[in-house]
Amino acid sequence: MASEQVVLDVEGLRMRYGTTDVLHDVTFQACHGEVLALLGPNGAGKTTTIEILEGFRMRSAGRVSVLGVDPAHADERWRARVGVVLQSWRDHGKWRVRELLAHLGTYYTCYATDDVTRPWDVDDLVKAVGLTAQADKKIRTLSGGQRRRLDVAVGIVGRPELLFLDEPTTGFDPVARREFHELVHRLAEQDETTILLTTHDLDEAEKLADRIVILDGGRIVADGTADELAERIAGEDEVRWTHAGQRHVRSVKESTRFVHDLFRRHGDEITDLAVRQASLEDSYLSLVRRVESAEVTR
Numbered sequence: 001m002a003s004e005q006v007v008l009d010v011e012g013l014r015m016r017y018g019t020t021d022v023l024h025d026v027t028f029q030a031c032h033g034e035v036l037a038l039l040g041p042n043g044a045g046k047t048t049t050i051e052i053l054e055g056f057r058m059r060s061a062g063r064v065s066v067l068g069v070d071p072a073h074a075d076e077r078w079r080a081r082v083g084v085v086l087q088s089w090r091d092h093g094k095w096r097v098r099e100l101l102a103h104l105g106t107y108y109t110c111y112a113t114d115d116v117t118r119p120w121d122v123d124d125l126v127k128a129v130g131l132t133a134q135a136d137k138k139i140r141t142l143s144g145g146q147r148r149r150l151d152v153a154v155g156i157v158g159r160p161e162l163l164f165l166d167e168p169t170t171g172f173d174p175v176a177r178r179e180f181h182e183l184v185h186r187l188a189e190q191d192e193t194t195i196l197l198t199t200h201d202l203d204e205a206e207k208l209a210d211r212i213v214i215l216d217g218g219r220i221v222a223d224g225t226a227d228e229l230a231e232r233i234a235g236e237d238e239v240r241w242t243h244a245g246q247r248h249v250r251s252v253k254e255s256t257r258f259v260h261d262l263f264r265r266h267g268d269e270i271t272d273l274a275v276r277q278a279s280l281e282d283s284y285l286s287l288v289r290r291v292e293s294a295e296v297t298r
């Protein structure tokens with residue numbers, strides 16, 4: 001993390017649609033250069049949260065500060081510092097990729113600073129999102145995954161300080177996904193862009209995020225690094241080994257100590273040893289099941 005400067009500050013956020021509360025007292029922060037993943041089951045409140053932070057939706061209660069400004073009262077200068085990748089860019093089908101990005105980029109020219117050149121050079125941008133071969137194609141002829149890459153390019157053309165990515169890799173093939181992950185790392189590490197992303201891909205969250213916030217039923221049920229969540233929630237590693245021709249599997253809290261004891265007792269008789277640490281998926285599933293069973297008994 002480049003500095004401890006707080007870029008996103010959310011405290012006691014509440015949202016009510018009609019008579020239904022969908023966010024209850026949501027509190028979290030993100031610091032400069034941090035990549036934060038917001039996870040949670042369908043309907044947990046991720047998009048609602050992100051739309052409030054983007055200034056697209058009015059909250060019912062709570063305090064929200066984004067780059068030091070309340071998004072409900074933000075101006076164009078603030079908007080130019082924020083990049084948004086929405087769930088899909090469907091307009092401008094007759095435009096060509098390069099043309100659209102160059103056109104949208106002109107909006108940011110007046111927001112360039114001594115430190116940040118705006119907009120992003122179109123050829124560099126098209127290359128960064130892997131659309132060089134499609135740069136002169138009409139948008140309506142792009143495949144679903146190529147459109148999604150264009151969505152990402154539209155979101156970052158102004159070189160935002162803060163980037164919101166709502167399910168960015170839906171429809172990406174494995175190569176596109178890998179390239180997108182490299183782009184996110186580059187944005188966070190080289191450009192110190194703060195990134196808030198939502199995803200249902202736990203492997204993606206584990207790879208990209210410095211910190212993970214899990215929302216369930218409109219409440220934050222976990223907040224920490226993938227390792228912290230694995231330790232705090234799933235808590236157990238899986239150890240597999242063979243002894244005297246027989247396969248064994250045990251779930252244990254302290255795998256290093258367990259393996260040490262195993263070798264102390266059986267030495268070279270132990271073969272095929274494998275230790276699998278609890279993954280983010282284990283933590284997530286265990287947490288969501290716990291919340292669901294608590295709701296059933298409530």
Ligand SMILES: Nc1ncnc2c1ncn2[C@@H]1O[C@H](COP(=O)(O)OP(=O)(O)OP(=O)(O)O)[C@@H](O)[C@H]1O
Pocket residue numbers: 017022040041042043044045046047048049
């Ligand atoms: N405009 C709306 N009017 C009424 N209820 C809404 C509206 N938008 C969302 N909701 C409700 O708010 C809750 C949270 O929805 P939201 O879209 O934020 O969830 P999500 O976590 O993004 O879900 P998903 O993973 O399915 O995209 C859901 O119960 C949804 O039905």
